[in-house]
Amino acid sequence: xxxxxxxxxxxxxxxxxxxxxxxxxxxxxxxxxxxxxxxxxxxxxxxxxxxxxxxxxxxxxxxxxxxxxxxxxxxxxxxxxxxxxxxxxxxxxxxxxxxxxxxxxxxxxxxxxxxxxxxxxxxxxxxxxxxxxxxxxxxxxxxxxxxxxxxxxxxxxxxxxx
Amino acid sequence: xxxxxxxxxxxxxxxxxxxxxxxxxxxxxxxxxxxxxxxxxxxxxxxxxxxxxxxxxxxxxxxxxxxxxxxxxxxxxxxxxxxxxxxxxxxxxxxxxxxxxxxxxxxxxxxxxxxxxxxxxxxxxxxxxxxxxxxxxxxxxxxxxxxxxxxxxxxxxxxxxxxxxxxxxxxxxxxxxxxxxxxxxxxxxxxxxxxxxxxxxxxxxxxxxxxxxxxxxxxxxxxxxxxxxxxxxxxxxxxxxxxxxxxxxxxxxxxxxxxxxxxxxxxxxxxxxxxxxxxxxxxxxxxxxxxxxxxxxxxxxxxxxxxxxxxxxxxxxxxxxxxxxxxxxxxxxxxxxxxxxxxxxxxxxxxxxxxxxxxxxxxxxxxxxxxxxxxxxxxxxxxxxxxxxxxxxxxxxxxxxxxxxxxxxxxxxxxxxxxxxxxxxxxxxxxxxxxxxxxxxxxxxxxxxxxxxxxxxxxxxxxxxxxxxxxxxxxxxxxxxxxxxxxxxxxxxxxxxxxxxxxxxxxxxxxxxxxxxxxxxxxxxxxxxxxxxxxxxxxxxxxxx
Ligand code: HEM
Ligand SMILES: [Cu+2]
Ligand SMILES: [Cu+2]
Numbered sequence: 160x161x162x163x164x165x166x167x168x169x170x171x172x173x174x175x176x177x178x179x180x181x182x183x184x185x186x187x188x189x190x191x192x193x194x195x196x197x198x199x200x201x202x203x204x205x206x207x208x209x210x211x212x213x214x215x216x217x218x219x220x221x222x223x224x225x226x227x228x229x230x231x232x233x234x235x236x237x238x239x240x241x242x243x244x245x246x247x248x249x250x251x252x253x254x255x256x257x258x259x260x261x262x263x264x265x266x267x268x269x270x271x272x273x274x275x276x277x278x279x280x281x282x283x284x285x286x287x288x289x290x291x292x293x294x295x296x297x298x299x300x301x302x303x304x305x306x307x308x309x310x311x312x313x314x315x316x317x318x319x320x321x
Numbered sequence: 322x323x324x325x326x327x328x329x330x331x332x333x334x335x336x337x338x339x340x341x342x343x344x345x346x347x348x349x350x351x352x353x354x355x356x357x358x359x360x361x362x363x364x365x366x367x368x369x370x371x372x373x374x375x376x377x378x379x380x381x382x383x384x385x386x387x388x389x390x391x392x393x394x395x396x397x398x399x400x401x402x403x404x405x406x407x408x409x410x411x412x413x414x415x416x417x418x419x420x421x422x423x424x425x426x427x428x429x430x431x432x433x434x435x436x437x438x439x440x441x442x443x444x445x446x447x448x449x450x451x452x453x454x455x456x457x458x459x460x461x462x463x464x465x466x467x468x469x470x471x472x473x474x475x476x477x478x479x480x481x482x483x484x485x486x487x488x489x490x491x492x493x494x495x496x497x498x499x500x501x502x503x504x505x506x507x508x509x510x511x512x513x514x515x516x517x518x519x520x521x522x523x524x525x526x527x528x529x530x531x532x533x534x535x536x537x538x539x540x541x542x543x544x545x546x547x548x549x550x551x552x553x554x555x556x557x558x559x560x561x562x563x564x565x566x567x568x569x570x571x572x573x574x575x576x577x578x579x580x581x582x583x584x585x586x587x588x589x590x591x592x593x594x595x596x597x598x599x600x601x602x603x604x605x606x607x608x609x610x611x612x613x614x615x616x617x618x619x620x621x622x623x624x625x626x627x628x629x630x631x632x633x634x635x636x637x638x639x640x641x642x643x644x645x646x647x648x649x650x651x652x653x654x655x656x657x658x659x660x661x662x663x664x665x666x667x668x669x670x671x672x673x674x675x676x677x678x679x680x681x682x683x684x685x686x687x688x689x690x691x692x693x694x695x696x697x698x699x700x701x702x703x704x705x706x707x708x709x710x711x712x713x714x715x716x717x718x719x720x721x722x723x724x725x726x727x728x729x730x731x732x733x734x735x736x737x738x739x740x741x742x743x744x745x746x747x748x749x750x751x752x753x754x755x756x757x758x759x760x761x762x763x764x765x766x767x768x769x770x771x772x773x774x775x776x777x778x779x780x781x782x783x784x785x786x787x788x789x790x791x792x793x794x795x796x797x798x799x800x801x802x803x804x805x806x807x808x809x810x811x812x813x814x815x816x817x818x819x820x821x822x823x824x825x826x827x828x829x830x831x832x833x834x835x836x837x838x839x840x841x842x843x844x845x846x847x848x849x850x851x852x853x854x855x856x857x858x859x860x861x862x863x864x865x866x
Binding site: 160161162163164167170171174175178181182185186188189194195196197198199200202203204205206240264265266268270272275276277278279280281282283284285286287299301302303304305306307308309310311312314 | 371373376438440444446447528529530533568569571572575592593594595596597598599600603604607608611612614615618619622623626672676677678679680681682684685686753755756757758759760762763764765818820822823826854856858859860862865866
């Protein structure tokens with residue numbers, strides 16, 4: 160074995176314990192508070208995804224905010240250079256909204272202010288996360304992955320109505 | 322001594338520095354855009370078409386070219402001087418240099434012609450000119466060949482010195498290059514299998530999710546490829562430069578082996594928010610990433626203790642008095658020490674990034690450039706500047722143009738980086754401002770962001786000035802009419818405890834086998850899953866910029 164100075168040994172043990180505490184806190188909080196990261200949903204063909212009848216993202220924009228039950232919504236958002244469709248979503252306060260986002264061209268990002276909804280949007284894949292809105296207001300969702308020269312104009316708004 | 326290696330290293334460093342000059346120049350322009358000063362229209366007639374073309378230049382030249390050229394040059398030099406044995410196949414090492422240069426030119430031309438404005442991550446299905454991909458691939462292949470030249474030299478040395486322990490610097494340099502060979506298999510597969518045939522039009526579609534997974538297979542360990550050469554200097558050279566000794570040499574060796582083992586099977590921490598990667602694998606990589614902090618924490622203790630030995634030997638007393646006794650008038654030391662301090666902040670931020678769910682808050686926000694300018698932009702780059710302050714005079718056989726300018730350079734970098742990274746971190750954390758974005762004209766940018774953007778821009782301008790000071794010094798040195806009166810030696814730190822480290826810290830096979838096994842376990846099932854559901858459906862998009 161290697162000779163380790165006692166002070167260094169204490170440092171190693173101390174910092175390892177600290178890391179264990181941090182790591183446990185991260186994992187426990189993920190489960191206890193139900194933090195989600197995106198997980199596989201399905202794989203699609205991005206060339207067909209916007210075709211009517213082929214996928215939910217092919218439906219008319221106004222039908223893509225779906226009320227599943229009172230205060231429970233599902234939104235199918237199509238990302239493309241350089242906008243989100245729908246780009247304005249209205250739900251009543253107290254709603255739980257599941258966002259299903261895919262791209263019909265290049266990679267995009269989707270981050271909704273004031274929530275933990277943050278995901279990569281890839282062509283051929285479905286990014287899915289849920290959030291609950293207890294406060295009325297306007298929340299921006301912004302594309303955060305470079306998607307061409309118009310990237311900085313790509314955003315939309317979720318309006319939570321009182 | 323070893324004149325041929327000196328010349329070769331000089332060329333690697335020279336090309337790297339030219340790249341950083343051009344790439345670095347884009348940085349302050351980006352910062353100006355963020356505060357509403359858009360200089361890009363004015364630069365159209367010199368061929369710079371957009372913020373995003375500039376950002377591609379910045380990322381490619383700084384993160385890929387400057388680093389790789391400096392590293393291969395520096396580690397080749399360090400291996401030869403540490404083993405005190407010339408290269409066995411110098412032609413191979415020169416071939417490495419030429420392949421890298423050809424690759425650089427091939428990639429640079431389309432970038433400058435605005436046919437590769439896809440940033441340095443080139444996520445498909447954004448589709449650049451095929452030359453961009455082939456050029457980057459050649460840079461990597463060239464760096465492999467440089468590694469082979471080093472391995473052959475090391476192997477010959479082992480044969481000639483049976484039973485002798487490998488000197489620390491040579492061992493650490495070779496471990497770094499070995500890690501790089503394994504790590505780049507990801508990007509090589511992405512390029513050769515998925516991207517290049519598709520960019521040439523031989524196949525119609527690409528699988529963006531699989532491409533990202535291969536990219537990040539290399540994309541995390543690449544940061545250790547950047548960092549470990551700085552660690553070579555911090556462990557192997559800085560203690561000598563401050564008049565100290567390496568506090569625990571065996572642990573320093575262990576740290577390098579741990580980086581070989583753990584650098585690669587953690588790449589999914591860049592893909593926590595990817596849609597088609599199962600959460601279970603993300604958690605596995607999160608846990609492995611946490612274990613990767615252990616060698617870094619070992620490093621913190623060992624290097625500070627080594628410098629303390631130096632500070633006390635120079636007459637420093639008391640709990641902190643030894644810090645003042647360090648050679649702050651030596652720019653090589655000062656630059657590297659300030660780099661370490663900035664890197665420590667970067668490491669703490671990195672812990673946040675790695676933390677599975679905390680990552681949701683900062684992923685792809687301005688926090689991220691705030692983070693990596695502390696790590697690769699300072700911990701690595703400022704250390705390389707510090708190394709250049711002794712190495713370039715040695716290679717050129719001329720004294721450093723000005724100690725004073727070099728000291729100003731180090732401190733201005735430190736100050737500028739504190740401002741810039743502080744501003745960027747807060748923008749990301751509090752406001753979620755996206756990265757890779759023309760914030761100066763983004764319709765959703767809020768006036769609350771202004772003070773922070775201004776702070777960061779101020780930092781960026783100070784950094785620009787600091788960069789100019791560095792180049793003044795390098796040019797002043799290389800074109801000086803003076804010559805050195807006595808040769809500069811590569812600083813080599815002695816271990817505090819002269820007993821050699823145990824043999825298992827000088828044995829390759831178990832470590833390499835364990836590395837491969839850990840990669841297979843952590844990546845194998847995911848890759849099998851993605852490949853058996855291959856989704857080659859995305860056509861290329863090459864007209865979005
Ligand atoms: C003159 C000093 C520098 C300034 C002012 C500067 C500024 C910036 C800024 C503002 C960004 C973010 C742009 C955006 O996300 O829209 C950025 C990105 C970046 N910088 Fe720097 N930087 C400097 C030096 C460096 C150095 C020395 C390195 C590495 C060796 C570096 C590597 C990068 C990389 C890899 C990116 C990311 C590019 C991308 O997102 O595609 N920078 N820089
Ligand atoms: Cu975008
Ligand atoms: Cu990483």
